[in-house]
Amino acid sequence: MSQATQSATVKAESNPFLHDQRKRRIVGDVLSHLLLVVLAVIWIIPIAWVVMESFNANPGPYNPSFFPEEYTLDNYIQLFTDTHILNFPKMFMHTFIIAVISCLINVFFVLCVAFSMSRLRFRFRKSFMNVVLVLGMFPNIMSVVVIYFILKSLGLTQGIGVTVALILVYSAGAGAGFYVMKGYMDTIPMSLDEAAALDGCTRWQTFRLIILPVCKPMLVYQALTAFLGPWLDFVMAKAICRTQDNYTVALGLYQMLSREYLNSWFARFAAAAVIIAIPIAILTIVMQRYYQEAMSGAVKG
Amino acid sequence: MEATVSPRPAKRGLIRRKTDYIPPSRYTLRAAAKDGDALTRLSFLILGAGNLARKQIVKGLLFLAVEIAYIVYMATVGVGSLGTLVSLGSRTQTRQKIDGYWYYDAGDNSVLLLTAGVATVFITVLFVVFWSYAVRSAHKAQVLQRETGAVPTLLDDWRNLTDRNAQVSMMFLPVVGILVFTVLPTLIMICIAFTSYDSDHVLLFDWVGFKNFGSLFAETGAVTANQFVRVLGWTLIWAIFATFLNFFFGLFLAMIINRKTTRFKGMWRSIFSLSMAVPQFVSLLAINQMLQPEGAINSTLESWGWITEPLPFFTDPTWARVTVIVVNLWIGIPFTIMQITGILQNIPADQYEAARIDGANWWQTFTRITMPYLVFVLTPYLITTFTGNVNNFNVIYLLSGGNPTAVGDTAGSTDLLITWLYKLTVDRGDYNLGGVIGIFTFVVLAIVSLITYRSSGSYKNEGGFR
Incomplete structure (x- = not known):
C-alpha cells in the first residue's frame, strides 16, 4: 500500500499541474475522504445487517432481500x-x-x-x-x-x-x-x-x-x-x-x-x-x- | 515519552542494570550440610527441627505440618497413583448379576489415573522445593543466632512479607493459579501425546513412546504426512498474511485519518472501532450467515443479476482461504488503527519539524522517522499478533469451521493447527494426536518468537523508556 503512495508522489513531482502544493493537497484530501467513506460503509454493513435482522418479522436466516421487508419487536419480547x-x-x-x-x-x-x-x-x-x-x-x-x-x-x-x-x-x-x-x-x-x-x-x-x-x-x-x-x-x-x-x-x-x-x-x-x-x-x-x-x-x- | 530524549534514562538504565544483579544466597543446601550443626542437619529429615529449637515456633510447626501432610498424602494416595502412572490401569469394565440385578464395576479409567499420577509428581516436585527452602531456613536461623544473637521472630517475618520480601506474598496466589490451571494441564497433555489415548482406547490406554509422532509421517490414518504439511503450511501463510496485511493496511488507514487536513477524525475512528466493540463471535457468526450459499450477500447479488450462481465463499478451497483472510482484515484493522494512532501521536513533533527544515519529503520522513519508531515500539506487539494468529481459533472455527473438507480427511482446507487439534480431540477423541499437534504448534511458535523477540530492542533494553 505504501508503495502505491510512493509512486503517486513520484508522479506528482513530474506533473506540472500537481506540482502546485495546494492543488496536490486537495486531490489527496478528496481521494482519502473517498476511500474513508467507502471503507466506512464496508465496516458498517455487517453490523447494520445484524441490527436490522433482529427486527425481522421472518425468524429464518435466508431472506430474498438484503435487509428485512417487515419489521417487528417480537424477537426481543x-x-x-x-x-x-x-x-x-x-x-x-x-x-x-x-x-x-x-x-x-x-x-x-x-x-x-x-x-x-x-x-x-x-x-x-x-x-x-x-x-x-x-x-x-x-x-x-x-x-x-x-x-x-x-x-x-x-x-x-x-x-x-x-x-x-x-x-x-x-x-x-x-x-x-x-x-x-x-x-x-x-x-x-x-x-x-x-x-x-x-x-x-x-x-x-x-x-x-x-x-x-x-x-x-x-x-x-x-x-x-x-x-x-x-x-x-x-x-x-x-x-x-x-x-x-x-x-x-x-x-x-x-x-x-x-x-x-x-x-x-x-x-x-x-x-x-x-x-x-x-x-x-x-x-x-x-x-x-x-x-x-x-x-x-x-x-x- | 519525552524521557527518551533526555539524558536521564540512560544513566538510570545503568544503575538499574546494576541493581538487577542479585548475589547468590549464602544459605544453600550445601552450606547447610557442611557447616550446619546437629539441629540444622536434623532439619534435613525433620523439617522445622532447627527452627523449633531456635524459638521460631510457628514457622517450625508450619514446616513440620507440611511435611506430615505430604507423607500422609503419599502414604494414602500418592504411592498408589505413582504406581498406576506407570501401568495406567488394567481392569476393564465388568458387570455381574447378583439377585437379578446387574452390578457394574467401573474398572480403571486411564485418564483419571494419568491425571492423578502427574499431579502426584507435580506435588512431589513442589514438596522438594519447599523442603529445600525449609532446610535453608533452618541454616539461616542457626547462622543469624551465631552472628547477631537473635533470630527473626514471627512478627519480623510478617513485616518482611509486606516489605522486603513482598514478592513472596504478592506472587503466591497467582503462581499457584498458573501452576494448577496452566502448567499442570500442559504437562498432562504432553504426557497424553506419548500414550495410545484415542477414539479406540477411551477408557484404558498405555504408554506407546514416540509412535504418535511417527503418524505425522504416515500414509494413512487420522493424521497423515500429507495433511500435516498442508495444514502447517497454511497456518504459516495465514499467520503471515493476517499479521502483516493487518499491520500495513491499519498503518495506512491510521495515517490517512491522522493527516492534518482530514476532517471528522473522531468520527472515522469511532466507525472503525465499531467492529471492535461488537463481540467477535457475534460478528463472525453473522458474517458466516451472510456468506452462506443462500445467504444475504449471494441472494442480493443474484437479485441484482451480477451473478447466476452463488459465490463459493466456504465451499471452494481457494475462495475459503481468501475469504477468511479478508474477513480477518475487517476484524483486525481496527485494532491496528487503535494501536498505531496512539503511537503516531507520541512521536516527538520536533523530529518532524527538524526533518521538514532539512528538506525531507514525505517518503523520507516516513521511512526515516515514522517507521523506525513504530518498529521499535511495535515489535513485541507484532510478535504477539503473529503468535495470536497462529493460535487464532475463533476466526477459523466460527467463520469457516475449517471447511471445505475433502472426503476422508480430518483437516479442512482452512484448518489451522489449532482448529485441527480441537477437531481431533473434542470431535474425534484422538487425544494423543491432539497432543502431538499441540507440541508441534509450540515448536513452531517457540522458534519464531525466540528468533524475533530476543533480537528486538524492547527485550534487550528492558528499562529503555523509563
Missing part, C-alpha cells in the same frame, strides 16, 4: 418471555456473575505480578518471565480438555460447581498476562518508589498508595478486558458446560445457530446479539479511551 427452550435471561445473569467475580480476581493477580516484576528485584524474576513466555506459546486449546479432567477430579462439573469452575478457569491463570501492565508500570519513575520508601512506606503500601493510583488508566483497561473475557469466550465454556442449564451467553448464541434451531431462532439470535453487544460496545469504547490515555504516557514524573 420472545427472547425474554419464551424461556423454556433456551433461557436467555438466566444465561445473561450467569455470565454476569462469572464476569464480575473473575474480573476482580484477575485484576488483583495481574497487578500483583506486574508490580513484582516491574518494581521488585529478586532471584528467579527473569526466569519467571521467561517461563511465562514459554508457557504462553503452548496453544491454550490444547489444555482445554485436560482442564475439564482436572475440574472433574475436583468435583466441579455439576450444578453450582460449574460456575465456580468457570470463574477459576477465567481468573486463576491470569497472573501470566502481566506483560502489558508491567510495561506500563515500567514507565513510572522509580523516584516515586524511592520517595515513598524514604517516607517509611512498606512495599505493599507503596503498591497500594502510590503505584495503584498512578496506574488507573491501565487498571481500568485491565478490568474491562477481564470483565469482557467470559462474555466473549466460547471454547472454554463449551468444554466445561455440558448441560444447557448452566450455559453462558456465548454458548447460548452459538446454540441458536445450530442446525436444529437455526430456522426458528435466527432472528432471536440477532436480537440477543444486539442486546449483549450494546453494553459490551459501550465498555469497549470506555476501555479504549483509558488504553489510549495509558499509552500516550499520562504519567508525568
Whole structure:
C-alpha cells in the first residue's frame, strides 16, 4: 500500500499541474475522504445487517432481500418471555456473575505480578518471565480438555460447581498476562518508589498508595478486558458446560445457530446479539479511551 | 515519552542494570550440610527441627505440618497413583448379576489415573522445593543466632512479607493459579501425546513412546504426512498474511485519518472501532450467515443479476482461504488503527519539524522517522499478533469451521493447527494426536518468537523508556 503512495508522489513531482502544493493537497484530501467513506460503509454493513435482522418479522436466516421487508419487536419480547427452550435471561445473569467475580480476581493477580516484576528485584524474576513466555506459546486449546479432567477430579462439573469452575478457569491463570501492565508500570519513575520508601512506606503500601493510583488508566483497561473475557469466550465454556442449564451467553448464541434451531431462532439470535453487544460496545469504547490515555504516557514524573 | 530524549534514562538504565544483579544466597543446601550443626542437619529429615529449637515456633510447626501432610498424602494416595502412572490401569469394565440385578464395576479409567499420577509428581516436585527452602531456613536461623544473637521472630517475618520480601506474598496466589490451571494441564497433555489415548482406547490406554509422532509421517490414518504439511503450511501463510496485511493496511488507514487536513477524525475512528466493540463471535457468526450459499450477500447479488450462481465463499478451497483472510482484515484493522494512532501521536513533533527544515519529503520522513519508531515500539506487539494468529481459533472455527473438507480427511482446507487439534480431540477423541499437534504448534511458535523477540530492542533494553 505504501508503495502505491510512493509512486503517486513520484508522479506528482513530474506533473506540472500537481506540482502546485495546494492543488496536490486537495486531490489527496478528496481521494482519502473517498476511500474513508467507502471503507466506512464496508465496516458498517455487517453490523447494520445484524441490527436490522433482529427486527425481522421472518425468524429464518435466508431472506430474498438484503435487509428485512417487515419489521417487528417480537424477537426481543420472545427472547425474554419464551424461556423454556433456551433461557436467555438466566444465561445473561450467569455470565454476569462469572464476569464480575473473575474480573476482580484477575485484576488483583495481574497487578500483583506486574508490580513484582516491574518494581521488585529478586532471584528467579527473569526466569519467571521467561517461563511465562514459554508457557504462553503452548496453544491454550490444547489444555482445554485436560482442564475439564482436572475440574472433574475436583468435583466441579455439576450444578453450582460449574460456575465456580468457570470463574477459576477465567481468573486463576491470569497472573501470566502481566506483560502489558508491567510495561506500563515500567514507565513510572522509580523516584516515586524511592520517595515513598524514604517516607517509611512498606512495599505493599507503596503498591497500594502510590503505584495503584498512578496506574488507573491501565487498571481500568485491565478490568474491562477481564470483565469482557467470559462474555466473549466460547471454547472454554463449551468444554466445561455440558448441560444447557448452566450455559453462558456465548454458548447460548452459538446454540441458536445450530442446525436444529437455526430456522426458528435466527432472528432471536440477532436480537440477543444486539442486546449483549450494546453494553459490551459501550465498555469497549470506555476501555479504549483509558488504553489510549495509558499509552500516550499520562504519567508525568 | 519525552524521557527518551533526555539524558536521564540512560544513566538510570545503568544503575538499574546494576541493581538487577542479585548475589547468590549464602544459605544453600550445601552450606547447610557442611557447616550446619546437629539441629540444622536434623532439619534435613525433620523439617522445622532447627527452627523449633531456635524459638521460631510457628514457622517450625508450619514446616513440620507440611511435611506430615505430604507423607500422609503419599502414604494414602500418592504411592498408589505413582504406581498406576506407570501401568495406567488394567481392569476393564465388568458387570455381574447378583439377585437379578446387574452390578457394574467401573474398572480403571486411564485418564483419571494419568491425571492423578502427574499431579502426584507435580506435588512431589513442589514438596522438594519447599523442603529445600525449609532446610535453608533452618541454616539461616542457626547462622543469624551465631552472628547477631537473635533470630527473626514471627512478627519480623510478617513485616518482611509486606516489605522486603513482598514478592513472596504478592506472587503466591497467582503462581499457584498458573501452576494448577496452566502448567499442570500442559504437562498432562504432553504426557497424553506419548500414550495410545484415542477414539479406540477411551477408557484404558498405555504408554506407546514416540509412535504418535511417527503418524505425522504416515500414509494413512487420522493424521497423515500429507495433511500435516498442508495444514502447517497454511497456518504459516495465514499467520503471515493476517499479521502483516493487518499491520500495513491499519498503518495506512491510521495515517490517512491522522493527516492534518482530514476532517471528522473522531468520527472515522469511532466507525472503525465499531467492529471492535461488537463481540467477535457475534460478528463472525453473522458474517458466516451472510456468506452462506443462500445467504444475504449471494441472494442480493443474484437479485441484482451480477451473478447466476452463488459465490463459493466456504465451499471452494481457494475462495475459503481468501475469504477468511479478508474477513480477518475487517476484524483486525481496527485494532491496528487503535494501536498505531496512539503511537503516531507520541512521536516527538520536533523530529518532524527538524526533518521538514532539512528538506525531507514525505517518503523520507516516513521511512526515516515514522517507521523506525513504530518498529521499535511495535515489535513485541507484532510478535504477539503473529503468535495470536497462529493460535487464532475463533476466526477459523466460527467463520469457516475449517471447511471445505475433502472426503476422508480430518483437516479442512482452512484448518489451522489449532482448529485441527480441537477437531481431533473434542470431535474425534484422538487425544494423543491432539497432543502431538499441540507440541508441534509450540515448536513452531517457540522458534519464531525466540528468533524475533530476543533480537528486538524492547527485550534487550528492558528499562529503555523509563
